[in-house]
Amino acid sequence: xxxIEERVTIMSEMIRQEILPGIFxxxxxxxRFANNVISIQFACPLQEDRVSSLAVLPHLLRRGNDRFxxxxxxxxxxxxxxxxxxxxxxxxxxxxxYAGFVxxxxxxxxxxxxxxxxxxxxxxxxxxxxxPLTENGGFCPSYVEEEKVNLCERITARINDKRSYAVRRxxxxxxxxxxxxxxxxxxxxxxxALTPQGLYRTLLMLLTECPMELFYCGGAHxxxxxxxxxxxFSPLRRRPAPLAPCMPLLEAEERTVEERMDVTxxxxxxxxxxxxxxxxxxxxALMVANALFGAGTTSRLFxxxxxxxxxxxxxxxxxxxxxxxxxxSSGIDPKDFKTAKEEILRQLSEVAASRxxxxxxxxxxxxxxxxxxxxxxxxxxxxxxxxxQRSSGSEMSLQGLIRAVNAVSAKxxxxxxxxxxxxxxxxxxxxxxxxx
Amino acid sequence: xxxxxxxxxxTLASGLTVCQFTMPxxxxxxxxxxxxxxAVDEVFITEDGVRQVTPxxxxxxxxxxxxxxxxxxxxxxxxxxxxxxxxxxxxxITAYHFECTDRFYESLELLLTFVNNPYFTEENVKxxxxxxxxxxxxxxxxxxxxxxxxxxxxxxxxxxxxxxxIGTVESIGRITPDTLRLCxxxxxxxxxxxxxxxxxxxFEKVCRIAEERTPKKGPAVARRSYETGEAFRGGxxxxxxxxxxxxxxxxxxxxxxxxxxxxxxxxREAAATLAAELVCGPSSPLFSKLYGENxxxxxxxxxxxxxxxxxxxxxxxxxxxxxxxxxxxxEETKRQLAEGLSEERFTRLARAALGKRLRLLxxxxxxxxxxxxAFFDGESIADTLSHYRTLRLTEVEAFMKEVMRPExxxxxxxxxxxxxxx
Numbered sequence: 001x002x003x004i005e006e007r008v009t010i011m012s013e014m015i016r017q018e019i020l021p022g023i024f025x026x027x028x029x030x031x032r033f034a035n036n037v038i039s040i041q042f043a044c045p046l047q048e049d050r051v052s053s054l055a056v057l058p059h060l061l062r063r064g065n066d067r068f069x070x071x072x073x074x075x076x077x078x079x080x081x082x083x084x085x086x087x088x089x090x091x092x093x094x095x096x097x098y099a100g101f102v103x104x105x106x107x108x109x110x111x112x113x114x115x116x117x118x119x120x121x122x123x124x125x126x127x128x129x130x131x132p133l134t135e136n137g138g139f140c141p142s143y144v145e146e147e148k149v150n151l152c153e154r155i156t157a158r159i160n161d162k163r164s165y166a167v168r169r170x171x172x173x174x175x176x177x178x179x180x181x182x183x184x185x186x187x188x189x190x191x192x193a194l195t196p197q198g199l200y201r202t203l204l205m206l207l208t209e210c211p212m213e214l215f216y217c218g219g220a221h222x223x224x225x226x227x228x229x230x231x232x233f234s235p236l237r238r239r240p241a242p243l244a245p246c247m248p249l250l251e252a253e254e255r256t257v258e259e260r261m262d263v264t265x266x267x268x269x270x271x272x273x274x275x276x277x278x279x280x281x282x283x284x285a286l287m288v289a290n291a292l293f294g295a296g297t298t299s300r301l302f303x304x305x306x307x308x309x310x311x312x313x314x315x316x317x318x319x320x321x322x323x324x325x326x327x328x329s330s331g332i333d334p335k336d337f338k339t340a341k342e343e344i345l346r347q348l349s350e351v352a353a354s355r356x357x358x359x360x361x362x363x364x365x366x367x368x369x370x371x372x373x374x375x376x377x378x379x380x381x382x383x384x385x386x387x388x389q390r391s392s393g394s395e396m397s398l399q400g401l402i403r404a405v406n407a408v409s410a411k412x413x414x415x416x417x418x419x420x421x422x423x424x425x426x427x428x429x430x431x432x433x434x435x436x
Numbered sequence: 437x438x439x440x441x442x443x444x445x446x447t448l449a450s451g452l453t454v455c456q457f458t459m460p461x462x463x464x465x466x467x468x469x470x471x472x473x474x475a476v477d478e479v480f481i482t483e484d485g486v487r488q489v490t491p492x493x494x495x496x497x498x499x500x501x502x503x504x505x506x507x508x509x510x511x512x513x514x515x516x517x518x519x520x521x522x523x524x525x526x527x528x529i530t531a532y533h534f535e536c537t538d539r540f541y542e543s544l545e546l547l548l549t550f551v552n553n554p555y556f557t558e559e560n561v562k563x564x565x566x567x568x569x570x571x572x573x574x575x576x577x578x579x580x581x582x583x584x585x586x587x588x589x590x591x592x593x594x595x596x597x598x599x600x601x602i603g604t605v606e607s608i609g610r611i612t613p614d615t616l617r618l619c620x621x622x623x624x625x626x627x628x629x630x631x632x633x634x635x636x637x638x639f640e641k642v643c644r645i646a647e648e649r650t651p652k653k654g655p656a657v658a659r660r661s662y663e664t665g666e667a668f669r670g671g672x673x674x675x676x677x678x679x680x681x682x683x684x685x686x687x688x689x690x691x692x693x694x695x696x697x698x699x700x701x702x703x704r705e706a707a708a709t710l711a712a713e714l715v716c717g718p719s720s721p722l723f724s725k726l727y728g729e730n731x732x733x734x735x736x737x738x739x740x741x742x743x744x745x746x747x748x749x750x751x752x753x754x755x756x757x758x759x760x761x762x763x764x765x766x767e768e769t770k771r772q773l774a775e776g777l778s779e780e781r782f783t784r785l786a787r788a789a790l791g792k793r794l795r796l797l798x799x800x801x802x803x804x805x806x807x808x809x810a811f812f813d814g815e816s817i818a819d820t821l822s823h824y825r826t827l828r829l830t831e832v833e834a835f836m837k838e839v840m841r842p843e844x845x846x847x848x849x850x851x852x853x854x855x856x857x858x
Contacts (some may be wrong), residue, residue, distance in 0.1 A: 032461030034440065034797035071727055075719030079784045082791025088734075106794045111787075142728070149730045156682035157754065160579060262680035262853060264573040298515035307509065310563070313570040331574060359516065366518030366538075373463040373537040377798075 013397050019226050020233055022240025026386045028217045034107050036118045036218030037379035041100035043211045043243055046179040052190035053202040054099040058088030060147045065131045082111045084121050092184035093391035094246035094322030101125050118220055119228050126232030138196030151191045166267035167329050170426040174252050174271035180323050207236050211243045217379035245393025248277045248324030252423040260431045266334035267428040271327050272420040278321040278392035284404035285412035290319045291364035293351045298363035300347040311340045322391045326420045334429045352418040361410050368405050440797050442818045444639050450653055451627030454646050457634040457803045465540040465635030466800035468533035469551050470808040473623035475527045475601040480658040491610040493603015496525040498616050500564055502554045510550035519543040528743050548649035556613035569605050579685040579850040586848035587687040590673045593666040597743050625654025630811045634800035662745045672842045676849040686849035687752035688762045690839050694745050701813040705740045706823040707835040708749045712738035713785045715769050722768045731755050758849040769840045782829045790824040
């Protein structure tokens, strides 16, 4: 354990600073990376009347601005920055929606360039967000129509990957009645109702009122990064509205929902309430308990349910740290529905009743610690972690979390898992099978 | 930091090569032990001259079973060390790897030991058929997988690249412990393998462990035969199937010939990549046009796949009318060749392609996978990067003229079931 402690302290911690009203820069100096990662995100409450606008805006703004009016111009500018990327991202963290760009560029020196590629990339990405191409007080109508079509396709494409589709449906069911149930891409109707003028008004509102989360990880100094972002956003007249952290989900209807689709492998998903979020002191214990139960190759779901009993092709559990949920996702032969479900629940109650070995506990801690330390090597994961902490209202750093995970006892882990109560079972199965 | 792209290499007396990338400051450490044996290697002639025909999917089946040890499953033995082990099988290689932050050397010892000491029994092979049977069901539900295997089956009916990596329920039913021993014995031989590691680790120590934990010698590597007895009648070929998808998922591609001895597969790949960028990459006029008409999305991707006896440039994604994209790519290639390729665009795209390859440097896993693949082609990541620095437009033009022709082209699309959009 001593070794770990020592290494953690040499890592620099993330700095978070409000550089302009409601614009927060999350900065991490890390010279070991060959790439610089930058993110610019609008952070807003998930709301049905606005979700579709936010879902389409990053894609629409990525099409071009007053300087590079078409996709070809933007892509050529990125080619000149040694293949830098500006990727539209739309995410959900509990009851919050994040929309914006995640960008990266290779270290200039490495590519044989003397230019400040990072500074130029920040300028380009910010200009796409703040200086859009407009006509008649709205966005370019053909771009809007095309991006509406793309959004509709992304929504309908949700069914293509049955594994994630089942987990998504489960989440919708368990969070029903709460903002967290809203799909961050919105609905087809919502997408079709978008207009060039309405979208432009939403953008102006976001630029004025919406909290923004900026992120940088790479070798540049804080002062330089802060200056690049300040230059880009200081012309905005900001009157930001505060964004409150999400609350955990504490109640949900108990039910089992079965749906049929053209699949050969059944998908069984199960949703539990734990009441524990990342802001909770029990959260590190829940992470360890989750690893004991269902995350990674030392977990009960993997070793017992998948390997030993061959009841599932895959079976794993995960934690939603913003809403305090525990979710099981598995692929099964539909005839095994009842047996698989019972076995999954049996393993959960075993762990909750402290019936696990010291070795299993240590393996679980290692799994969690390995994942968290792995995240430190991935700027994109660090960015996502920062947003999750923001939405949970947790101020704990990744290193702090690693230390807390090391200290989780058997009693803590069992106690955290014993709070998990099953609320929703979702089963996706083939159309052709017989009902049983 | 540029040195990070150059691996240290050492070949042991047994013939096993060790490659390492040093990554100071990274927590993650990654090691991959790879054999040059994949799905295309079903038919081979052993050292004693016997021609062996093994069932489709044997390399993948073996990958699952190698984890089986006398003492139990090797996957579980990594757990107390805090490492995450896994494996994959491609058309040309089988790789066993782990990732960890602590106790790297112990996990490395375990990796090298278990891969060389599998334990096959009638019973555990029988049980695996059920597990892989499930996996076959799962990949059969995956439209991108079906498009990939579909395209190779229409473009390469004459080559074993057309068979599915995972096999069929019927073919894996014919796999026995003896089949697995035969393949393991012939291909998991030091001279046919490479160990790639990346992270903040000691190279000398890695080599010492490799020396101790791997066989001192192995059989000469079996000769393989890739012909299927079928013939390719020439393109353009169009084929497809129906599935429960919201909109068509497709892959189009061009069949490339075998790269002549002495030529570099990685340079061929660089030329193919630049050709694809010029014709239909994100900054091409065609991409802008197709995107603007909602025929392609930003998920549209291109890739060059090389394998013994051939190669293919493929491109695909999702979109409402794959036929339209297929025709447009053929037309645009013809147009650009007729009007002359732009040196300015080429220079800009080559620079961007180099930058994209340099991203690998932050990924221990990415480095190890790419280095192992390059190694079996007699090259390295450093070679790949230098190809992008020195490639000439004339090479790209030659590739387009020779390969990107209708006679070599194919399209495979997965369309929504019943002609209905979901």
